[in-house]
Structure formats: C-alpha cells, structure tokens
Amino acid sequence: xxxMLNLWLIPILPLAGAAINGFLGKKSSRRAVTTIAxxxxxSAFAMALWVAMRFSSLSLPYQEYFAHWIRSGSxxxxxxxxxxxxxxxxxxxxxxxxxxxxIYSVGYMWDDPSYYRFFTYLxxxxxxxxxxxxxxNYLVMFIGWEGVGLASYLLIGFWFTKDSAASAGxxxxxxNRVGDFGFMIALFLLIKHFGSLNFSQVxxxxxxxxxxxxxxxxxxxxxxxxxxxxxxxxxxxxxxxxLPDAMEGPTPVSALIHAATMVTAGVYMVSRSHLIFERAPxxxxxxxxxxxxxAFFAATIGIAQTDIKKVLAYSTVSQLGYMFMACGVxxxxxxxxxxxxxxxxxxxxFLAAGSVIHAVGGExxxxxxxxxxxxxxxxxxxxxxxxxxxxxIPPLAGFWSKDEILWKAYQVSPVYWAIGVLTAFITSFYMFxxxxxxxxxxxxxxxxxxxxxxxxxxxxxxxxxxxxxxxLAPLMILAxxxxxxxxxxxxxxxxxxxxxxxxxxxxxxxxSHATELLLMGISxxxxxxxxxxxxxxxxxxxxxxxxxxxRLGSFYQAVVHKYYVDEIYAAxxxxxxxxxxxxxxxxxxxxxxxxxxxxDAGHGAGHVSDEVRHMQSxxxxxxxxxxxxxxxxVIALMLWMGAGR
Amino acid sequence: MVxxxxxxxxxxxxxxxxxxxxxIKRNIITIFMSIELMLNGVNLSFVAFxxxxxxxxxxxxxxxxxxxxxxxxxxxLAIIIAVYRTRETLNVDQVNLLKL
Numbered sequence: 084x085x086x087m088l089n090l091w092l093i094p095i096l097p098l099a100g101a102a103i104n105g106f107l108g109k110k111s112s113r114r115a116v117t118t119i120a121x122x123x124x125x126s127a128f129a130m131a132l133w134v135a136m137r138f139s140s141l142s143l144p145y146q147e148y149f150a151h152w153i154r155s156g157s158x159x160x161x162x163x164x165x166x167x168x169x170x171x172x173x174x175x176x177x178x179x180x181x182x183x184x185x186i187y188s189v190g191y192m193w194d195d196p197s198y199y200r201f202f203t204y205l206x207x208x209x210x211x212x213x214x215x216x217x218x219x220n221y222l223v224m225f226i227g228w229e230g231v232g233l234a235s236y237l238l239i240g241f242w243f244t245k246d247s248a249a250s251a252g253x254x255x256x257x258x259n260r261v262g263d264f265g266f267m268i269a270l271f272l273l274i275k276h277f278g279s280l281n282f283s284q285v286x287x288x289x290x291x292x293x294x295x296x297x298x299x300x301x302x303x304x305x306x307x308x309x310x311x312x313x314x315x316x317x318x319x320x321x322x323x324x325x326l327p328d329a330m331e332g333p334t335p336v337s338a339l340i341h342a343a344t345m346v347t348a349g350v351y352m353v354s355r356s357h358l359i360f361e362r363a364p365x366x367x368x369x370x371x372x373x374x375x376x377x378a379f380f381a382a383t384i385g386i387a388q389t390d391i392k393k394v395l396a397y398s399t400v401s402q403l404g405y406m407f408m409a410c411g412v413x414x415x416x417x418x419x420x421x422x423x424x425x426x427x428x429x430x431x432x433f434l435a436a437g438s439v440i441h442a443v444g445g446e447x448x449x450x451x452x453x454x455x456x457x458x459x460x461x462x463x464x465x466x467x468x469x470x471x472x473x474x475x476i477p478p479l480a481g482f483w484s485k486d487e488i489l490w491k492a493y494q495v496s497p498v499y500w501a502i503g504v505l506t507a508f509i510t511s512f513y514m515f516x517x518x519x520x521x522x523x524x525x526x527x528x529x530x531x532x533x534x535x536x537x538x539x540x541x542x543x544x545x546x547x548x549x550x551x552x553x554x555l556a557p558l559m560i561l562a563x564x565x566x567x568x569x570x571x572x573x574x575x576x577x578x579x580x581x582x583x584x585x586x587x588x589x590x591x592x593x594x595s596h597a598t599e600l601l602l603m604g605i606s607x608x609x610x611x612x613x614x615x616x617x618x619x620x621x622x623x624x625x626x627x628x629x630x631x632x633x634r635l636g637s638f639y640q641a642v643v644h645k646y647y648v649d650e651i652y653a654a655x656x657x658x659x660x661x662x663x664x665x666x667x668x669x670x671x672x673x674x675x676x677x678x679x680x681x682x683d684a685g686h687g688a689g690h691v692s693d694e695v696r697h698m699q700s701x702x703x704x705x706x707x708x709x710x711x712x713x714x715x716x717v718i719a720l721m722l723w724m725g726a727g728r
Numbered sequence: 729m730v731x732x733x734x735x736x737x738x739x740x741x742x743x744x745x746x747x748x749x750x751x752i753k754r755n756i757i758t759i760f761m762s763i764e765l766m767l768n769g770v771n772l773s774f775v776a777f778x779x780x781x782x783x784x785x786x787x788x789x790x791x792x793x794x795x796x797x798x799x800x801x802x803x804x805l806a807i808i809i810a811v812y813r814t815r816e817t818l819n820v821d822q823v824n825l826l827k828l
Contacts, residue, residue: 701827703759703820707750 085141088134090164090217091149093174096127097209104206108199117189120202124185124209128178134166135175143167143583144283146219153222158278165219165282169584172419173216173351176426180343181209183557187434188335190554191441201241201333208234212344216351221270221280224352228266228316231345232259238340239332251328258325262315269308276301286358294362302359306366309356310373313349319407320377323400324649330392334437337392342399342433343426350406350422354415354585361413361586371411371495375502378404380646382509386516387632387642390447391436394517398473399429401506405488408499414491415585416578421488424480427568428472431561435466438554439521442547443528449520456522458547461555463522465562470518472565474511475610482610483569486603487578493602500602504609511613519621735776742769756808756818760801767797 100123108116144167153160166174185205192201211234215227232255240252273280277288295303313319318326329341340346353360353370360367378401385397402425409418440447442459456463472479475486485507493500526547549555571577578587620628632639641647698709746766753759771790778786808818815823 699827701824703823704751704754711747711751 085145086137088137088141088145088147088166090134090145090147090166091162093127093130093134093178094210094213094217096123096130097206097213099123101203101206101210104199105203108203111199113193113198116199116202120206121182121185121189124178124182124206127209127213128182131174131178135171138171141166146283158274160220160222160280162223163219164217166217167584168581169351169354169419170216172423172581174213176423177209177212177216177344180426180430180561181212181339183560184335184339184343184430184434187338187437187554187557188333190551191335191437192333195333197241201238204234204237204241205336205339208238208340208345212348215348219282221273221282221285224355225266225270228312228348228352229263231340231348232256232263232316235259235329235340235345238336239329241332241336245331248331251325251331255325255329258322259315262312262322265308265311265315267312269305269312272301272305272308282355289358289362292362294364296364299365300363303363303365306356306360306363307369309352309359310366310370313353313407314373315349316352317346317349317403317407318400319349319373319404320380323377323381324652326400327393327396327645330390330396334392334433334440337396338430338433338437341396343430346399346403347406347422347426350403350410350418353407353410354419357410357415357585360410367411367413369411370407371492371499374404374407374409374411375492375499376404377401378408378506379502379509380404382506382513383642384645385513386509387639388513389449391439391449391452391517391521392433392447394449394513395429395432395436398432398510398514401510402429402473405485405503405506408492408503409488412492412495412499413586414488416581416587417484417487417491419581419585420572420577421484424472424484424565424568427561427564428469428479428481431465431469431558431565432473434554434558434561435462435469438462438550438558439466441550441554444547446528449517451528452521452526453524453528454522454526455547458526459549461549462558465555465558466522467518468562469565470514472569474514474613475507475606476614477607478569480565480567480569482607483572486606487572489606490599490602493598504606507606508609508613511610512617513613515614515617516621519617523622524625732776732780736773739769739773739776742766742772745769754819754821756811756820756823759820760804760808764797764801767793 100119103119103123104116108119144165147164147166148161149164150162152162185202188201188205192198195201208231211227211230213227215224215231218224218227236252236256239255240249242248243252270280273285277285279285279288289302292302295301314322326341326346330337332341360370381397381400381404385394385401388394388397402421406418406421406425409415409421438459439452439455439462442455442462443452446452468479472481475482477483485503489500489503489507492503528547620631644650698705743766746762746764746769749762749765750759753762771793774786774790774793778784778790811823812818817823
C-alpha cells in the first residue's frame with residue numbers, strides 16, 4: 084500500500100502562483116511578484132525532490148486519484164496522477180530546470196514593464212507542463228499538452244506590440260494545431276478500440292496484442308498519429324517551422340519552453356506510449372526516419388545562421404531529432420537520457436546566450452559580437468562548458484547520451500548511425516562556430532552607450548558587461564549539471580532505472596564491446612573534427628568562410644534561407660488557404676449565398692409589406708369589401724370541400 | 729303551410745340586400761340600417777328553422793340577437809353623433825384618417 088503523496092500539489096502550486104500574480108501582480112511591487120513566483124515554483128521543485136527521496140519505498144506505478152471528470156457508461160476519465168520512473172525524471176527536469184530559469188528571469192526581465200505578466204505566464208506554463216508529465220491518462224495529458232501550447236503562445240508573443248513576435252506566436256499555435264489534430268484522432272481510436280484512455284488500462288489491453296508485422300494495423304495507425312502530434316509539439320519535420328520563429332520570445336522562455344521542457348513533451352509522450360510503438364514496427368520506423376532526417380536537416384541549417392538564438396533554435400530541433408531517432412530504434416531510455424542532458428546543456432546555452440545578448444545591449448547578430456570572453460568571463464566559461472557538452476566531448480553530459488543513442492541506432496541500422504555521426508560533426512562545428520564568433524577575435528559591435536537595464540546602470544556604459552549574479556548563479560548550476568549530468572548513464576544505470584517504465588533493449592546487443600568502443604571513438608573524433616574545423620575557419624582564417632560560401636553559391640543561399648521551407652509552405656499551404664477562404668468562402672459562400680439569402684429575405688419582407696399596407700386605406704367600405712370577399716372565399720371553400728366529400 | 733325553402737330564400741334576399749347596401753352606401757346611417765337588415769335576415773332563418781324542427785332554441789336566439797342589436801344600435805348611434813359633431817359629415821369616405 085502506497086502512502087499518500089499528494090502529487091496534485093505539485094502542479095497546483097505553480098497555478099496558485101500564476102493566479103496570485105495574475106490577479107494582484109499589476110498593483111504589487113516587483114519584489115512581491117518575484118517572491119510569489121519563486122516561492123510557488125520553488126516549492127513545487129522541493130516537493131518533487133521530496134517525492135524523489137521517497138521514491139524507492141513506493142510500489143510502482145504509483146497512482147493517485149484526485150477528482151471525477153468524465154463518467155460516461157463504462158468510459159471514465161478522472162483527474163488522476165501517475166508516477167513511475169519516467170514521470171519522475173520528467174518531474175525533476177521540469178521543476179529543477181524550470182526553477183533555475185525562474186531565478187534567471189528575475190535578473191533578465193527586471194526592467195520589463197510587464198514583469199508580473201511574465202512570471203504569471205511562466206508559472207502557468209509550469210502548471211500545465213507538470214499536468215502533462217504527471218497525468219495518468221491521455222486526456223489529462225492532453226490538457227497539459229494544450230496548456231503548454233497556450234503558455235508558449237503567450238510567451239512567444241510576450242512583446243506583442245512587435246509585429247514579428249505576435250505573428251511568431253500565432254504561427255507556433257497554428258502549426259501545433261496540425262499536430263494536435265493527429266494526437267486527437269489517435270485518442271479517439273484508443274477510446275473506440277480499448278474503451279479507455281487510462282495509461283494502465285490501455286497498456287494492459289495492448290500488452291497481449293501481437294506485433295503488427297505486415298503493413299498497417301490499428302496500433303500502427305495510432306502510433307503514427309501520436310507521432311504526428313509529437314511532430315507538432317517537438318518541432319520535427321514537417322512541422323518544425325514554428326520553433327525558430329519562437330525565438331521572438333524573451334530568452335528565458337526560449338530556454339525553458341523551447342529548449343528544455345515543452346518541446347520534449349513529444350519525446351515523453353512517445354516514450355510513454357512505448358508499448359504501442361513496440362508492437363507497431365512501421366510506426367517506429369516512421370519515428371526513426373523523421374528523427375534522423377530532422378536531426379541532420381536542422382543541423383545543416385544551423386551552420387549558416389547568424390542570429391545567436393536562431394543557431395540554438397535549429398540546434399534544438401536537431402537534438403530533438405536525435406531523441407526521436409532513439410525512440411524510433413526502440414531505445415526509449417536513451418531518448419529520455421538525451422532529453423535530460425539536453426535540458427541541462429541547451430537550457431544553459433540559451434541562458435548564456437541571453438546573458439550575451441544582455442551584455443551587448445540586445446544585439447543578437449553574432450557578426451556584431453566577438454572578443455567577448457574578456458568582458459564576460461563567467462558567461463564564456465559556462466557557455467564553453469555547454470558547447471563542449473552538446474558537441475559530445477567526453478566526459479560531459481552530451482557525450483554520454485548522444486553516444487548511447489548512436490550505439491543503439493547502429494544496432495538497428497548503420498544508416499541511422501552514419502547520419503547521426505555526420506550530424507554530430509555538424510553540431511560540433513556550428514556550436515564552436517557560435518562560440519568563436521561570439522567570444523573570440525575582436526569586438527565588432529558598437530559600444531553600448533546607453534543600456535536599457537537601469538538596475539545595473541552603474542556599469543552600463545562603455546563596453547559589454549557581465550550579468551548580475553542572479554543570472555550567473557543558474558548558469559553555474561546548469562554548467563555543473565552539464566559537466567556531471569551524463570555520469571548517471573555510466574554502466575547502463577539510467578537505462579536500468581527507466582527499464583520498468585519504458586522497456587529495455589538489454590539483451591538485444593548484436594555487436595561486441597569492441598565495436599561499441601570503436602563507434603564511440605568515431606563519434607568523439609567527429610566532435611573534435613567539428614571543433615578543429617570551426618577553429619580554423621573562425622579563429623585562424625576568418626576570411627575563409629566567405630570564400631567558401633561564395634564558392635558554394637546557390638546551395639549556400641538555400642541553406643541561409645533555410646531551404647526555403649517557409650516560402651514553400653507559404654506558397655503551397657498558406658496562400659491557397661487564404662485565397663480559398665477569401666475568394667470562395669468569404670466572397671463566394673458567405674457574401675453571395677449566406678449574406679445574400681438573409682438580406683434578400685429581409686428586403687423581400689419589406690417589399691411585400693410595403694404593398695400590403697395599402698390595404699389599410701382608412702376607407703371603411705374597402706374593409707367591408709375585403710371581409711365580404713373573405714367570407715365568400717370561405718363559403719366557397721366549404722361548399723367545394725363538402726361537395727368533394 | 730309555407731315550405732321552409734321560401735323562408736330561407738327570403739332570408740337570403742334580406743341578407744344580400746344588407747351586404748350590398750353596406751358595401752355601396754356612403755352614408756353611415758344607411759350602412760347602419762343595412763347591418764340591421766342583415767341581422768333580421770339571419771333572425772328570419774333562425775325562426776324558420778325553429779318552426780320547422782319544433783325546437784325552441786332558435787326562437788330564444790332571436791331574442792338574444794334583438795337584445796344585442798338594440799344595444800349595438802344605442803352605441804352605434806352615439807358614435808355616429810360624435811363623428812358628426814367632430815367631422816360635420818356622415819360620408820364614410822371622408823372619415824378615413826385611421827390608416828398608415
């Protein structure tokens with residue numbers, strides 16, 4: 084018998100924070116808003132830690148019923164929570180990284196006039212994200228799923244007076260609708276065939292089913308539809324286009340929502356549904372192919388970006404591709420492992436990028452940075468660690484998780500592995516390119532004369548300056564986690580821990596230990612090669628990249644313009660849709676049929692009554708005549724009908 | 729004995745005279761008298777049927793109609809006098825203000 088953990092408190096706490104700040108924040112001081120936001124978010128984190136400490140004494144999965152929701156015949160959905168190894172990892176990542184980013188935001192957003200609104204949204208996001216990871220059925224998960232989408236929309240469009248921010252928010256929301264459509268169809272199919280959305284009931288029903296070998300079956304369709312949902316939320320091909328635009332939001336938002344937590348919801352959902360996917364090899368292959376392609380494709384776009392946040396955005400898309408590659412080859416625990424390490428180092432990269440942007444007074448173009456390492460040494464140090472981690476240099480976090488994924492991928496198909504290693508090389512290259520362009524060489528930007536942030540205006544003159552401690556502390560903690568976070572994966576410990584929740588690929592090892600070491604060597608070599616190449620191109624011979632770009636010509640242009648995917652979508656989907664809506668549906672159906680019918684009915688009634696009202700002439704004898712005529716008609720009718728009978 | 733149809737024919741003629749008079753006459757008094765004519769036409773058919781079927785209900789109804797007609801005549805004549813006092817005419821075609 085499990086003790087009562089009151090898991091419901093974990094999501095409710097940030098919701099309370101959001102409510103208090105949302106309703107009262109406008110009138111209260113920044114200090115009060117900060118206190119509320121940090122206390123409620125921090126207590127959720129503390130509670131998650133407390134749950135983690137008691138975790139070993141629980142019989143899993145731990146389920147907690149909170150309230151009724153839907154009772155319809157035998158179909159029931161309740162507000163209930165579900166805790167197993169997978170939820171616990173997500174819980175700790177979300178609350179931990181979320182709390183650190185809350186702290187960071189205090190420094191970063193301090194001078195924003197809508198300070199309270201930012202923390203309201205941020206706490207609201209935490210609520211929905213925690214609902215998502217703690218749900219015990221797909222429908223409550225879907226609430227969280229949609230809720231984080233809402234929070235994402237609100238935060239991308241946080242500076243909504245800027246047109247680009249407002250449209251980026253809309254884009255994110257609308258593109259996600261496409262994915263959610265797939266997700267919902269999958270849920271309907273589950274209800275139809277299993278009569279439930281509860282994780283335990285659905286999985287119990289799925290377990291005895293055989294693996295669908297040939298072509299498609301129910302589970303394959305459900306799996307692919309779930310993957311469509313994951314593609315939207317986790318920015319995979321073909322729905323990744325919203326994530327780079329989402330960088331219009333404040334940088335802590337990019338770190339929290341669009342790197343560390345929300346975009347990994349798709350990976351979580353796929354891993355949660357691993358029993359379905361394991362019985363549908365076709366769906367798994369789809370996942371693997373989408374993941375691999377996205378990883379490679381997004382990485383190549385990342386090479387040519389000049390906006391520091393855009394590089395990181397494409398890097399996020401690419402790393403999410405890795406996670407789906409892992410899920411697609413059945414190594415769900417490796418995917419979750421990468422999710423965790425990625426949350427550390429990518430969250431750190433974004434926060435450090437925010438610190439850089441802060442230091443140079445809001446500039447995001449890397450061509451106008453350079454030589455910053457002497458100005459902002461702490462940011463440089465932490466960002467350097469994160470770069471090493473994401474590039475896969477041992478023994479940092481990224482190395483362990485990426486290597487795990489590549490190793491599992493190799494066992495399924497060397498093609499995945501080859502593309503993965505190539506992507507690792509590109510990743511290492513563009514990350515070191517970012518690092519060198521930003522921190523090395525000479526400072527190329529204008530000197531920051533007037534700095535927007537008054538709280539540290541004392542050193543806001545002259546050159547770039549280091550961020551305050553409230554921003555640096557989270558950077559350092561995350562840097563520490565990026566350094567050592569991968570060590571939990573040594574000797575399959577992480578995989579063994581997750582095995583009861585997401586299954587294990589143990590025992591399926593087809594290649595020898597020597598092969599594993601060789602592959603590891605190759606991927607590390609690829610990482611170093613990317614490093615060296617970036618060093619040569621951006622430190623030793625800074626004129627070379629332009630020459631190479633000129634030589635590549637149209638291909639380089641295609642990469643700079645992100646392969647024109649946005650333009651293609653605009654031409655193929657958006658424009659026909661708008662044209663169809665405005666010409667056919669608006670001008671045609673609405674104007675000419677619906678409006679016309681209503682207007683004509685009104686005009687017709689007007690005309691008829693205009694004629695008929697002349698009957699009321701005031702002339703007594705004409706009234707009498709009408710009455711007599713009426714009687715005559717009635718009598719004639721009666722006679723006629725009587726005759727008919 | 730006079731057959732029933734004779735009474736009914738006479739009743740119909742009286743009623744038709746009333747209707748025609750109502751429709752073509754312009755003087756309110758004449759119109760008023762036409763109404764009385766119609767009522768009497770109907771009364772005639774009532775009593776004819778009552779006599780034919782040996783049922784008293786028809787006779788009783790005639791009394792009702794007479795009473796109502798008397799009351800109506802009182803009210804109607806009062807209205808006619810009021811109209812004449814204000815409009816100084818009895819021609820209904822000139823009393824036509826009640827309209828849109």
